[in-house]
Amino acid sequence: DEIALEGNETFIVMITSVSLGANIGVNTSYITICDDDIIEAYCEDYHVNESNGSVTVCLMKDLETAVDLNVTFEAKQTTPPDALSQVDFMEEVKMEIFSARAGNVCTTFNITDDLIVEENESFEISFSVREDVILECNNSVVTIIDDDKIYVSFDREVYNVTEVPYNFTDYLIINITGQTDIDFLYSLNITFTDGSATRPMDYSAENRICSIYVGNSTLRVPFEIVFDTVDEPLESFRVELTVNDSFNEKIDLWGAIQTTSVFIIDDDDVQFDIDEFIKVREDNKTVIVCVRRTNETTQVYNVKLEAKENTNGLIAHDPEDFIAMNHTFDFPPLKTEVCSLFEIVDDEIALEGNETFIVMITSVSPEANIGINTSYITICDDDAIKLYTEDYEVNENNGTVTVCLMKNVTT
Numbered sequence: 001d002e003i004a005l006e007g008n009e010t011f012i013v014m015i016t017s018v019s020l021g022a023n024i025g026v027n028t029s030y031i032t033i034c035d036d037d038i039i040e041a042y043c044e045d046y047h048v049n050e051s052n053g054s055v056t057v058c059l060m061k062d063l064e065t066a067v068d069l070n071v072t073f074e075a076k077q078t079t080p081p082d083a084l085s086q087v088d089f090m091e092e093v094k095m096e097i098f099s100a101r102a103g104n105v106c107t108t109f110n111i112t113d114d115l116i117v118e119e120n121e122s123f124e125i126s127f128s129v130r131e132d133v134i135l136e137c138n139n140s141v142v143t144i145i146d147d148d149k150i151y152v153s154f155d156r157e158v159y160n161v162t163e164v165p166y167n168f169t170d171y172l173i174i175n176i177t178g179q180t181d182i183d184f185l186y187s188l189n190i191t192f193t194d195g196s197a198t199r200p201m202d203y204s205a206e207n208r209i210c211s212i213y214v215g216n217s218t219l220r221v222p223f224e225i226v227f228d229t230v231d232e233p234l235e236s237f238r239v240e241l242t243v244n245d246s247f248n249e250k251i252d253l254w255g256a257i258q259t260t261s262v263f264i265i266d267d268d269d270v271q272f273d274i275d276e277f278i279k280v281r282e283d284n285k286t287v288i289v290c291v292r293r294t295n296e297t298t299q300v301y302n303v304k305l306e307a308k309e310n311t312n313g314l315i316a317h318d319p320e321d322f323i324a325m326n327h328t329f330d331f332p333p334l335k336t337e338v339c340s341l342f343e344i345v346d347d348e349i350a351l352e353g354n355e356t357f358i359v360m361i362t363s364v365s366p367e368a369n370i371g372i373n374t375s376y377i378t379i380c381d382d383d384a385i386k387l388y389t390e391d392y393e394v395n396e397n398n399g400t401v402t403v404c405l406m407k408n409v410t411t
Contacts, residue, residue, distance in 0.1 A: 001037075002037055003037060004035070004039035005035070005039060006035045007035060008033060008034050011031050012030055012031065013031060014029075039134065040061065040062050040133075040134045041060065041135050041136065042059075042062075042135075043058070043125075043137045045142070046140060046142045047142075047145055048111065049147045050112075050145060050147055051147050051148075052111070053111060054108050055109055055111055056106050056108045057108075057109065058104045059073075059127050059129075061103065064100060064101050068099055069098035069133065070096075070129070071095070071097070071128070071129050072129070074093045074094075074126045074127075075124075075125050076124060076126065077123055078123060083123040084121075085123075089112065089123050094107045098129070115148050116179045117149060117178060117179065117180035118146050118180070118181040118182055123142055124140065125140045127139065149252040150176055150250065150252070151176070151178055151252050151255075152177075152188065152212075152241065152243070153174065153177075153255075153256030153258070154173070154260040155257075156173075156257065159172065159261070160265060161263070161265065162265045168224065169223070170222070170223060171220040171222055171223075172239055172260060173221075174219040175217070176218060180214055180250075184247055184251060186209045187209075187212055187243060187244050187247040188210040188244070189208075189242045189244060190208050191242070192206075192237060193237060195237045197236055197237040197264050200226065201226065202226055202232075202237075203225050203226055203237060203264065204224040205223035205237075225264060228268070230295075230296040230297060232297070233298070234265060234266070236261050236262060236263045236264065238261050239259070239260050239262065240258060241259070269368070270368050270369065271293070271295070271371050272292070272301075272331075272364055272368060273372045274290070274291050274360075274373060274374070274375045276372050276375060277375070280377065282344060282346050284344060285345075285346050286341050287377055288339050289305065289375055291340075292336060297333050300330050301331040301364055301365065301366065302364070303329060303330075304327070305362070306324075307325055307342045308357065309324070309357055313356050314353055314354060314355045314356060315357075316355035316357040317355075319345065320347065321357070321379060322357050323343040323345070324357075325342065326362075327340040342377070350381070354378050355379045357377050385407055387407050389403065389405050389406065
């Protein structure tokens, strides 16, 4: 019948009748059925995520039994210890009834979800049952799969650094959230990518692979800003944080700042100046006004000059003496001086005296320092005046003579 643990069972065979009236001696035969069903119990190993908080362990049998069985489950440390009792799991003994007709009996042991990133750890469950049950395995090994993670992220999306008058080292900060009991060697990739700032002209940095060690809450990634005396616009480069593939199960970038931008604020100044005083002869009809730039730059500046009447002294008037106008021009990086031409009126009026108008730097874009911003243009009157007369003949009876003195220009 393939029912184990029945024990030996007996039935009888009897001589119940014999014809012709013969004698009957031993009339009963006791037939003992020796139970030869062998029961085997077996178990298996288990892998369970730590965050499950428990593991259910079963003992299986291959036959029904005639009686219920008492089974003892005992959770205990391995030798040598791996998972620790009362730290990673609860060491305890449990008694369960293995029902006669059931194929398995199970019980549950608690495991500790400790939120610490660690290696997978194991403990064992041993079984005991009556001696006539053959145990194919003495214990089950339970492997606790650590499913905790640490989280890494740059501490900000944008870094602003100033170019100071020496090369200096600054640091990007990577925050590490969570606790680990193991080191993650060569787990993080740090990649620098040029933008408007380039290596080695504007900054110095090396792509690197970083490790996370037990106790780390931050990592510092160095880079160096290169000092120069060249005026430059705002420049930037980019840094990306990635996790090596083999550590994806333990290190998480979910919700992290994976890319940060570093902006270099240039503190080099350029200055624009104009000649403060210029003298020009009226008959030149034009005057050249030059704007000069100090210090190197990589930028194109836009400069605006404006010619207008002076409010003090002998005033040159527009349009009688000069033509008021605006000149706007680009100042390229490779030039240190750019000149502009303004028109003067040669009016052939003598004895005006010297007259003055001004040319001003009214705007520079992008913003820059302006030193001498006003040029006082003195128009030197060069109209020469000549006086002349002539001889006269007049009749005596006129009684008078009118004599004239003439000049060659207006005054």
